Amino acid sequence: MISQNTEAGRTMSKSHSSFRKIVVSSLIFLIITGFLLDIMLGSVSIPFREVVRILFEQTSEQTAWLYIVQKIRIPKAITAVLVGCGLSVSGLQMQTLFRNPLAGPSELGITAGAALGVAVVMLSNGHITSMPAIRQLGISGSWLIVVAASMGSALVLFLVVLIAGRIRDNVVLLIVGVMIGTITLSVISIWQYFSQPEQLQEYILWTFGSLGGVTDYHLYVLAATVIVGLVLAFASSKALNVLLLGENYARSMGLTVGWARAIILASTSLLTGSITAFCGPIGFIGIAVPQLTRSLFNTSNHRVLIPCTCLIGTLLMLACDLIAHMPGSQTVLPINIVTSLLGAPVVIWIIVTRSNLRASFV
Secondary structure: OHHHHHHHHHHHHHHHHHHHHHHHHHHHHHHHHHHHHHHHOOOOOOOHHHHHHHHHHOOOOOHHHHHHHHHHHHHHHHHHHHHHHHHHHHHHHHHHHOOOOOOOOOOOOHHHHHHHHHHHHHOOOOOOOOHHHHHHHOHHHHHHHHHHHHHHHHHHHHHHHHHHOOOOOHHHHHHHHHHHHHHHHHHHHHHHHOOOHHHHHHHHHHHOOOOOOOOOHHHHHHHHHHHHHHHHHHHOHHHHHHHOOOHHHHHHOOOOHHHHHHHHHHHHHHHHHHHHHHHOOOOOHHHHHHHHHHHHHOOOOHHHHHHHHHHHHHHHHHHHHHHHHOOOOOOOOOHHHHHHHHHHHHHHHHHHHOOOHHHOOO
């Protein structure tokens, strides 16, 4: 009987492994397809043959196509990949750390904290941190925005962690995070009220969210910061697996909880802060994608969840960018609107299908 059970377990494990390989291969294929479509389609449609020629030969029949692909669409598609990976992994880490399936950068106020850091830079009346001065600084100005946004997100995240030590109810903690985010946004609104019209206009356009504004050296800064954040997340995958069972159990297993939490917070702050700084506040990706990944792969192992979350997040962001640019039209929708339209139904599905949210991560 024991040998039969063991054999059945091995067969099931092999079937799960085969299923995951098929799903991962399908996701990679869809990502490559979505990446190419994101480059081809837009207000100006570029033939597939020309896109391939530009990618591999750096030449084209039309100079305009070469410029559009190299200077606009490739950076935009790469930004979509970075944003999809970064926000999805941030949400995954927050859901595990707080053991709350509805936790995410936007829901816990982390995105609002990053927006506050950007507001300090963009709405400042001083000459050192004014936007014209930042543009003149070039890549140094890019790092200034990233540092300000990351510090803002880290500040809010630190407050949420402090409160989490006193509140054990995950749903109540989520409400507290929303309230902290509301307070942060209120501070920004007051600052906006007393800002100059030119500064205010630029900041409001930033709040709509866009993947198309990240070009040249900005893309290098964003990529470097996101890669560092993802490396920290991968390095903490074992700690995330243990924390999923509770901090007391983690301590009994020899995990230094404070150090593990610091790495997770640093990773989340870097990912959320840098992406929000360059692309504006983008909602629902951080909460929706981890849930989709858990449901699709049926696992809580973060060594599997983190890379698979990156794949699904990338695919979803490429799809959102395609929808936002409405191929064949001159209209470009703010990316935050599209992610909200696709992500909100997932959140509703989580609430409806899980009647006891408190027990979801137990």
